[in-house]
Amino acid sequence: MKKIISAVLCITMLLSAFSLSVFASSERKTDCGTDCEFYPTIIIPGLGQSGVFVADENGEFVLDDEGKRISAFPAYIQIGEIIKEALFPALLSLVTQSDFGLSNALANVIESCFGINASDLNAQNTGNVILERYYKPYSECTEEEQTLINSHIPFHLYPTDLPKDHLYYFTYNSFGNHIDVTKELLDYIHMVMEQTGHSKINLVPISQGGTFANALFEYYPEVMDVLHKVLYIVPALDGSTIIGDVFNDRINFLNPDYLYNGFLENSGLLDKGTAKMIEVIARILPDDVLMKSLNKAVDVLVEKIMIRSTSMWALCPSGDYPTAAQMYLSDPEMANIKAQTDKYYQAQLNSDANIQKLLEKGVQVFNVAQYDYKMINVGETWNTQNADYIIHLDSTSMGAYAANVGETLPTDYVQKNTHCSNPDHNHISPDRVVDASAGLLPDTTFYFDGQRHDLTQHNDVILKIAMELIAHDDIKDVYSSPDFPQFNIGRDVRKLSALLETAETVDVSALSADEKAEFDAAVAQAENILNTTVCAAGDFEKAENRLSDILISIGAMEEEEVKDYSFFEKLAPWLYENFGSNGFSEMPRLSLNIIFEAIVRFINNIFA
Ligand SMILES: [Zn+2]
Ligand SMILES: [Zn+2]
Structure with a gap:
């Protein structure tokens, strides 16, 4: 018995020494x-905000063409693989205007990109990454x-x-x-x-x-x-309610009426013109093909990646957790994950x-x-x-x-x-x-x-x-x-700091008296606002605009080119109003319907 105890002690000491040496x-x-x-x-x-990099089977970093490590967050995106997987299904689906493998290909692409961050049924990561x-x-x-x-x-x-x-x-x-x-x-x-x-x-x-x-x-x-x-x-x-919504199947862009009419524009990711342009371009696919593809992609992301990650579960608000856990973790095979997320729910x-x-x-x-x-x-x-x-x-x-x-x-x-x-x-x-x-x-x-x-x-x-x-x-x-x-x-100092750097390169001796006065005042205003931690709403933007304006007018920098998307801004809502979420190929048929309905209404009016 003593031997066993001393052996256990020995092993314990070795282990603790090992954990310290880590x-x-x-x-x-x-x-x-x-x-x-x-x-x-x-x-x-x-x-x-942590460096997590793609590794190979031997635990070595996978490097890109420039010899740099490849980030595994939020996904491992291999353009070549994506094209190989999705190009033909996409083209065939376009030509036939039906789901010719596109939705499956997209699901596969999502799985292969995000698979690097997948976990097993014990919520342990399975991808090869180096933190x-x-x-x-x-x-x-x-x-x-x-x-x-x-x-x-x-x-x-x-x-x-x-x-x-x-x-x-x-x-x-x-x-x-x-x-x-x-x-x-x-x-x-x-x-x-x-x-x-x-x-x-x-x-x-x-x-x-x-x-x-x-x-x-x-x-x-x-x-x-x-x-x-x-x-x-x-x-x-x-x-975050984002995760609460996703884990309760309350996803906005899976609603075609919203996807084609406001989702992109309100996302904060794109300016209105670009958003409207994408809304128009998305119609090259019939809406059932697009929606089926999006649904499958989301299913893969949620079911294969997100709901096996206990760190993602920790981002589900407590008010949304019980229903989400019921929906995704009640299967017996998810029991080990649920035990862990239940534990965090208490925390x-x-x-x-x-x-x-x-x-x-x-x-x-x-x-x-x-x-x-x-x-x-x-x-x-x-x-x-x-x-x-x-x-x-x-x-x-x-x-x-x-x-x-x-x-x-x-x-x-x-x-x-x-x-x-x-x-x-x-x-x-x-x-x-x-x-x-x-x-x-x-x-x-x-x-x-x-x-x-x-x-x-x-x-x-x-x-x-x-x-x-x-x-x-x-x-x-x-x-x-x-x-x-x-x-x-709130403020973001990057633009103003960059403008001040540009201002330092200006040859002030070449400026007229008026230009120099405005330039000096704008620089002073910018420096002043960066040196203060308290300002009123809008003051920061005013300083940015003033410095930007004078730098442009004295030729120290070029005006940002504003792309004209007004065509798409008019077309996208018009398409939505007349054709809902339908793709272009579905429109002629719909147009006939509209004309037919108009004729019926016209005839009804005559005989009413
Ligand atoms: Zn100290
Ligand atoms: Zn108080």
């Missing part, structure tokens, strides 16, 4: 070597690794006092196993404490990263004792309670939420509540109450004060859209009006708040600094 050596990686004035900070990035991991601080990352990190979150543009050997970037596969990733996150936290010699750390869960924070606090509540601060940035704490339901526990333990908790950007119209509920294009505000704000996008709270609306007990606090946004007092953290949640979720990393103010909060504790709440008020305006 995280390289235990040598200190910080200059401080122990608790100092800073806290090591772990970024848990959002969807697709780039950083078992070291940002300061020790290679230039290539830092470039990849900065492409997701531009740390290089926003200085922080936090020493770079205290900054860590946790990575994960967005389609990965949610329970495994959460355990990896826990191990990563311990590794960071070991490497830095610190006893407490900061966590920054961003977007999908919020789902792992939910799981971490539910499954490993002891981790709360080693946290100093949690800074949530647009966290998907209660998922999701307990999200607020667990954040409350953090506060009780003295952990500082901050949040950044965004509103007044219509949800992308993938799902049927897209326009029913306020959102930031990707996540509904209720999820990112921990339950704030808000009017829908484009609407305001009623004039007699009184602040709910669900979570604020200070009668002096006004938590209603200046535009009267959001009541932050109904959210869990009214005094430590920052709101950005009109900020699009997937462009969050280009909002300099959000980055500046984050850099300040991870380095210092001076900001206690939304009243601490006039530079960072509770309600602010």
Whole structure:
């Protein structure tokens, strides 16, 4: 018996030594070597913000023509393979105006592209991918690794006092196993404490990263004792209604009447002209062929990829989970997946309670939420509540109450004060859209009006708040600094920054006095707005337009060519009005019907 015990002990020790060695050596990686004035900070990035690359059977990177690694997120797209699979079925279907293998080919294409992110019935990934991991601080990352990190979150543009050997970037596969990733996150936290010699750390869960924070606090509540601060940035704490809609078969573009009349235009992905042009071109296929193809493609994506990914399930809002699980996970073969998603469902339901526990333990908790950007119209509920294009505000704000996008709270609306007990606090946004007092953290949640979720990393103010909060504790709440008020305006600094770069190349000696005066004023206005963190709605765009106008007028850059799509903008609605969702080949028959009906009506009128 003793022998067995000692053997077990031996194996246990070996295993634990092995698991430690995974995280390289235990040598200190910080200059401080122990608790100092800073806290090591772990970024848990959002969807697709980790490097996940295509690998071959031997675990080696597959390289493209330029010798670069190929991203596996969100899919592995091989144009050659797609053409091979779909070209002939597409041509035959076009020529015969029937489904000559097109819908199956499309389903196969989707399966082969997204198959790299497929999972088995235990929700374990089956595709050959390599996740780039950083078992070291940002300061020790290679230039290539830092470039990849900065492409997701531009740390290089926003200085922080936090020493770079205290900054860590946790990575994960967005389609990965949610329970495994959460355990990896826990191990990563311990590794960071070991490497830095610190006893407490900061966590920054961003977007999908919020789902792992939910799981971490539910499954490993002891981790709360080693946290100093949690800074949530647009966290998907209660998922996204996009996934809720998709997992409940409420998909907009599978409705032909919407597909041909407004879906593309309202998607926010295309300008109106391009959208209308595609609506017209789509009619080269009869609508039943197109719809059958789309339906099959969605079925493959949902049933073969999405519903086997527990990380995708973690993005399903708690209100949508029970019906979705009933629909997709009640089959006995899905039992292992359902056990895992049920477990996360509890974490999701307990999200607020667990954040409350953090506060009780003295952990500082901050949040950044965004509103007044219509949800992308993938799902049927897209326009029913306020959102930031990707996540509904209720999820990112921990339950704030808000009017829908484009609407305001009623004039007699009184602040709910669900979570604020200070009668002096006004938590209603200046535009009267959001009541932050109904959210869990009214005094430590920052709101950005009109900020699009997937462009969050280009909002300099959000980055500046984050850099300040991870380095210092001076900001206690939304009243601490006039530079960072509770309600602010969304912005994307890329265009203005590029315009300023162009402005630097201008030879001012060649300008007339009037031109120079306007040029100087426009540059000053642009610099000024980039140096301030508070501005009124529209001010940022005004600065952009002014600088852009003068740069064009002095010939420093060319005016953007505006393509004329007015033909399609007229044709597409006309086609919809007269022919519904039918393809071109179905139109003559319909035209005859219309003429025939007109004749019948005419004759009826005569004899009436
Ligand atoms: Zn330190
Ligand atoms: Zn308050």
